Amino acid sequence: MSDKKVVPGVGGDRCTPYEERTGNESIVYFTRDLSAEGLKKIYQRVSAKLVGKVGIKLHTGEQHGPNIIPRDWVETLVRSVLPEASIIETNTYYEGDRFTTEKHRETLKVNGWTFCPVDIMDAEGTATLPVKGGKWFKEMSVGKNLLNYDAMLALTHFKGHVMGGFGGSNKNIGIGCADGRIGKKMIHTATGSDNMWSIAEEELMERMTESTKSTIDHFGDKVSYINVLRNMSVSCDCEGCAAAPVVTPNIGIVASLDILAVDQASVDLVYALEEKDRRDLVERMETRHGFRQLSYMKELGMGNDRYVLLDVDAGDVRITPKDAVKGVKPFVAEN
Numbered sequence: 001m002s003d004k005k006v007v008p009g010v011g012g013d014r015c016t017p018y019e020e021r022t023g024n025e026s027i028v029y030f031t032r033d034l035s036a037e038g039l040k041k042i043y044q045r046v047s048a049k050l051v052g053k054v055g056i057k058l059h060t061g062e063q064h065g066p067n068i069i070p071r072d073w074v075e076t077l078v079r080s081v082l083p084e085a086s087i088i089e090t091n092t093y094y095e096g097d098r099f100t101t102e103k104h105r106e107t108l109k110v111n112g113w114t115f116c117p118v119d120i121m122d123a124e125g126t127a128t129l130p131v132k133g134g135k136w137f138k139e140m141s142v143g144k145n146l147l148n149y150d151a152m153l154a155l156t157h158f159k160g161h162v163m164g165g166f167g168g169s170n171k172n173i174g175i176g177c178a179d180g181r182i183g184k185k186m187i188h189t190a191t192g193s194d195n196m197w198s199i200a201e202e203e204l205m206e207r208m209t210e211s212t213k214s215t216i217d218h219f220g221d222k223v224s225y226i227n228v229l230r231n232m233s234v235s236c237d238c239e240g241c242a243a244a245p246v247v248t249p250n251i252g253i254v255a256s257l258d259i260l261a262v263d264q265a266s267v268d269l270v271y272a273l274e275e276k277d278r279r280d281l282v283e284r285m286e287t288r289h290g291f292r293q294l295s296y297m298k299e300l301g302m303g304n305d306r307y308v309l310l311d312v313d314a315g316d317v318r319i320t321p322k323d324a325v326k327g328v329k330p331f332v333a334e335n
Helices: 036-046 071-081 101-110 144-148 169-174 183-188 201-219 237-242 259-271 275-287 292-299
Strands: 025-031 054-058 086-089 118-120 126-130 139-143 151-157 159-161 165-167 223-229 252-256 306-311 317-319
Touching (some): 025 036, 036 071, 036 252, 054 071, 054 169, 101 118, 118 144, 139 144, 139 183, 151 169, 151 201, 159 275, 165 169, 183 201, 223 259, 252 259, 259 306
Parallel strands (some): 054 086, 054 151, 086 118
Antiparallel strands (some): 025 252, 223 252, 306 317
16 A cells, blocks of 8 residues: 555645635626626726736637637627737647648638637747746746736637646636647656657646746736636647537636636636536546646645635625526537
8 A cells, every 4th residue: 555645736636625725815706698698797806906908818719619608708808808909829839730830820801700800929029028936947948928918818718628638727827828839848748758748747737837827927927717507528729629628517707816826726617517417527627637736836826716706697606606507508509
């Protein structure tokens, strides 16, 4: 028998139950209104410090990707409340529709991201940000143009991920702000390895999280987080039209000023579903050890895994994740 001490939450294949969590509670807002108006409504709850030049960190998807946040929702948000903002992205590490800036620009046109500026932040080079308190990195390579922004809205499609288990705000920032050639390689590839995806499970979650920390430390308190729990395939939007069919019911939208709280609440909402409805997505999160994202964010002091969930649809009354998912309907693909 092993005498290795198992610390609750550190093993990334186990989601720590709420009653085992310690520390303060953060505020997380929730709406069932999966629409442009619902997005705008919940944005208003977390928008106060998004001042100056704002970058909207959005996964814009591979060409014709079926599950990305609807373009018209984002257009409504930008035109109504963020008219000076830019969508911010970086090129990919893998060869695909966004591998080069030229291909990336064409993909943006195909997917309709043409209503506001889209800044491919590593198109003209990279910059380094310090990683405070990390065990893998002392600095992270990001798209140079990230430094041109005063504030950031992480607008995230919450879903599964083939290596990360799930993609929430942490993945959107940690992978999505790292530049395509240096930063993403630092996260995914062991030094000297011929396998570009040689880092996985707990180590991958930790490296990704340290990358995220470098970016949110840079912005300080001028970051807000919105996760959209819709079209939650077990596949990331990086897989485009090859993504696995969605079977998990749509739930709603959550928002917070705390990155750990917003990702933890998203995970808890999935776990609050009936077993038959959550099975595939939970299996993806557990088998990839994705919960190490959450426990490592807590260890690095990036937020709280305890939270007050406020129902925006009912006057900000406090609810539980179980309350939030009552009455969810089986997933039906939109035309």
